[in-house]
Amino acid sequence: MNNYRTLGKSGLRVSPLCLGGMTLGDDWGWGADAKTSATIIRRFLEAGGNFIDTASIYTNGHSEKIIGDVVGASSALRTQTVIGTKCSANIFPGNPNGGGTGTKAIIESCEQSLRRLKTDYIDLLSIHQWDWNTPMEETMRTLDNLVKCGKVRYIGVSYAPAWKIAQAQTMAFFKDWTPFTGLQIEYSLLERTIEDELVPMALELGLGITPWSPLKGGLLSGKYNRENAGKVAGSRMDDTGRAVTLTERELRLLDKLASIAAAHNTSVAAIGLAWVISRPGVASTLIGIRKPEQLEANIAATDIQLSSADLAELDSFSTPAPGFVSNYRPYAKMFHHGGISVNGDLPPTLPLTKDMVPGKY
Numbered sequence: 001m002n003n004y005r006t007l008g009k010s011g012l013r014v015s016p017l018c019l020g021g022m023t024l025g026d027d028w029g030w031g032a033d034a035k036t037s038a039t040i041i042r043r044f045l046e047a048g049g050n051f052i053d054t055a056s057i058y059t060n061g062h063s064e065k066i067i068g069d070v071v072g073a074s075s076a077l078r079t080q081t082v083i084g085t086k087c088s089a090n091i092f093p094g095n096p097n098g099g100g101t102g103t104k105a106i107i108e109s110c111e112q113s114l115r116r117l118k119t120d121y122i123d124l125l126s127i128h129q130w131d132w133n134t135p136m137e138e139t140m141r142t143l144d145n146l147v148k149c150g151k152v153r154y155i156g157v158s159y160a161p162a163w164k165i166a167q168a169q170t171m172a173f174f175k176d177w178t179p180f181t182g183l184q185i186e187y188s189l190l191e192r193t194i195e196d197e198l199v200p201m202a203l204e205l206g207l208g209i210t211p212w213s214p215l216k217g218g219l220l221s222g223k224y225n226r227e228n229a230g231k232v233a234g235s236r237m238d239d240t241g242r243a244v245t246l247t248e249r250e251l252r253l254l255d256k257l258a259s260i261a262a263a264h265n266t267s268v269a270a271i272g273l274a275w276v277i278s279r280p281g282v283a284s285t286l287i288g289i290r291k292p293e294q295l296e297a298n299i300a301a302t303d304i305q306l307s308s309a310d311l312a313e314l315d316s317f318s319t320p321a322p323g324f325v326s327n328y329r330p331y332a333k334m335f336h337h338g339g340i341s342v343n344g345d346l347p348p349t350l351p352l353t354k355d356m357v358p359g360k361y
Contacts, residue, residue, distance in 0.1 A: 001017055007181055007182055008183075017301075018285065020212065024059065025063050025066055032290045045080075047299055053085070056091060057128070067117055068119065086127070087109035088100060088109070101134045103142045124153065124156050126155065127139065127157045155182075165201060166205060169205045184286070188272065190220065196323050210285070253314075275306060333345065
């Protein structure tokens with residue numbers, strides 16, 4: 001895991017895997033208890049990981065406290081660790097300013113996170129859910145102020161449409177405010193719709209992508225197959241009472257993952273993770289760990305080099321149909337190119353004749 005990457009257009013070095021904090025703490029009924037969580041954190045750092053992500057709302061704030069007890073309490077570990085947390089979710093019922101991205105809410109959430117994390121700065125503070133009731137200028141100005149006063153190093157964003165992120169990023173550039181550096185979004189072989197707008201936006205505007213649920217909540221972990229039809233006792237899906245109904249498309253993808261995993265002498269989960277790690281713009285992929293042994297299995301993904309044939313096969317089973325206007329791109333090229341190759345791309349041609357010259361009509 002020592003092949004670090006920079007996060008977006010920044011100098012922040014992060015490990016290819018990021019330890020996700022939603023499974024740290026058993027307050028929600030299915031995560032690791034505090035002792036096991038501490039063991040997982042230490043093993044992750046010992047294995048070369050340096051990036052831990054959490055949120056103010058994860059296990060009702062317990063996740064941040066666990067990280068603080070292990071990392072924040074040790075100056076040596078704090079110095080080498082990149083801690084990311086997220087604000088905007090409300091963990092104070094009945095308090096209208098307990099959530100959202102107004103100035104009062106962001107600053108209070110940041111202060112509470114600093115206290116629980118036992119640190120005086122947050123490496124990456126992200127907007128968890130976009131707040132449609134707060135002016136974007138207020139949110140971006142407040143985040144910039146937190147950076148300027150030293151309580152936050154970098155900022156990021158999660159649940160928001162590409163057009164809104166692009167608008168905020170452009171405003172930050174023009175006003176000389178701190179721009180977004182990270183984009184945390186769901187990304188897996190079973191969730192590729194982000195490739196239509198969010199991924200191109202991130203590549204264009206300098207946001208490093210940190211995918212969550214790279215194994216689609218465990219569906220691509222290798223536990224599920226045709227034989228068990230999605231019924232696995234003790235799985236996270238089972239513990240949270242969610243039914244797993246696998247479609248034929250999903251089963252075919254799982255079959256292909258199992259075949260590629262066998263060829264690489266590794267697990268289905270490692271192949272699924274290796275695919276996400278290899279995607280353009282991906283800086284660090286979040287892994288949710290409940291048991292120490294799961295960590296070792298996930299780390300194996302960082303040593304896998306998928307061949308072009310492997311990637312092509314996985315694409316054939318997982319690429320979704322593009323939406324509008326992305327689906328019009330080949331036709332746009334057809335109108336633009338005039339029947340010639342541009343940058344090695346020769347699209348279909350319009351029924352034009354050679355005697356069509358400028359000024360003829």
